[in-house]
Amino acid sequence: MPKKYFHLIAIILTLSVLACNKPDSGFEDAAVENSGDITVDGCGYLLRFSDGRKEKPYQLLSAYQRQGMLVKVKYHVSEVLDTCGATKPYFYYKLIIVDDIKMRQ
Numbered sequence: 001m002p003k004k005y006f007h008l009i010a011i012i013l014t015l016s017v018l019a020c021n022k023p024d025s026g027f028e029d030a031a032v033e034n035s036g037d038i039t040v041d042g043c044g045y046l047l048r049f050s051d052g053r054k055e056k057p058y059q060l061l062s063a064y065q066r067q068g069m070l071v072k073v074k075y076h077v078s079e080v081l082d083t084c085g086a087t088k089p090y091f092y093y094k095l096i097i098v099d100d101i102k103m104r105q
């Protein structure tokens with residue numbers, strides 16, 4: 001009788017483990033873009049999201065300051081517009097606060 005239940009228990013345990021693997025909820029896919037030195041005419045590092053919009057992070061950890069790096073980011077909007085560029089036309093980006101960030105696999 002114990003062998004009979006072994007398979008049932010193994011199936012239940014496997015389903016339990018698979019059910020615990022939830023996708024990253026609240027994270028959005030983005031790519032890091034270096035728009036140039038802020039002291040010259042750039043905006044520093046921006047995040048380009050999958051829908052095409054670009055946002056400026058308030059602080060981006062140095063580990064993620066690499067052109068083209070694919071990341072998952074959880075953030076909130078600060079409602080502050082950041083001005084970029086020393087000459088016209090100026091560029092404006094929403095300043096976002098990064099709550100959590102990690103590399104995409």
